[in-house]
Amino acid sequence: MADTKASDGPGVSGVAGRYASALFELARDENAIDSVGSNLDGFSRLLDESEDLRRLVRSPVFSAEEQLKAVDAVLAKAGIGGLAANLIRLAAANRRLFVLPDMIRGYRALVAQYKGIVSAEVRLAETPSAKTLDEIKAAIREMAGSDVDLDVRIDPALIGGLVVKIGSRMVDASLKTKLNAIRIAMKEAR
Structure with missing residues (x-):
């Protein structure tokens, strides 16, 4: 496996790219690339299935506290934890949930590049x-x-x-x- 820097990733830029790169580097350092990817895929499926969750993620109407509280409940119910849950919580706390789908795509691209x-x-x-x-x-x-x-x-x-x-x-x-x-x-x- 190549020792690729996350910042060299294909199509990973901006806020989403920085979050995805940081998550990838943490996951790589903790040998958790696949488990983080699995958790992100689980959250992505939840986004695809739930209009309410998509509205929560996209809408600027909700405060950071409201988003964080709702995301915590979703993560607990879905059994999503570890670094992926920490990224999602951080995005909610920083009012960046709206770029979460791009963060997930960026992470997937970095994993694919890393694994060839x-x-x-x-x-x-x-x-x-x-x-x-x-x-x-x-x-x-x-x-x-x-x-x-x-x-x-x-x-x-x-x-x-x-x-x-x-x-x-x-x-x-x-x-x-x-x-x-x-x-x-x-x-x-x-």
Whole structure:
């Protein structure tokens, strides 16, 4: 594993980047990178599932004390502790909860860089089977030459096929793109 400085992380900047970098460095020093990531993922899932929690995190109407009290209750109920809980509490105390999703993304990016994991976005027309997903992951892993973290998104507008994006590289093998190319070729042939 590389001894990468968190400040060199991809796409990590500003307030969110400073919090994510500090958390990553603490987690690395305490050999808690995975447990912190797991706790942050748990809180992120709670944010995705609860409109009330999203409102608490985004709204400037709540005081720091109100946010801290509410966050403490959520963390206790969800069983989230350690460094991740400390980061969330600190963000609430400093009235920075609104950047928490960016902090979590920044932390994930730093972990991926540290572990040599490549992130890839895969868009498909329909939900793939586990076997198909494994084949896609294996193909991307072979192309990238390292482990891959897939972000799978379903986009029915593709009609069929897939679009893979790794960093600034993109491979569009969707049926929609192929049909558009045929349509353009037919217009030019007239």
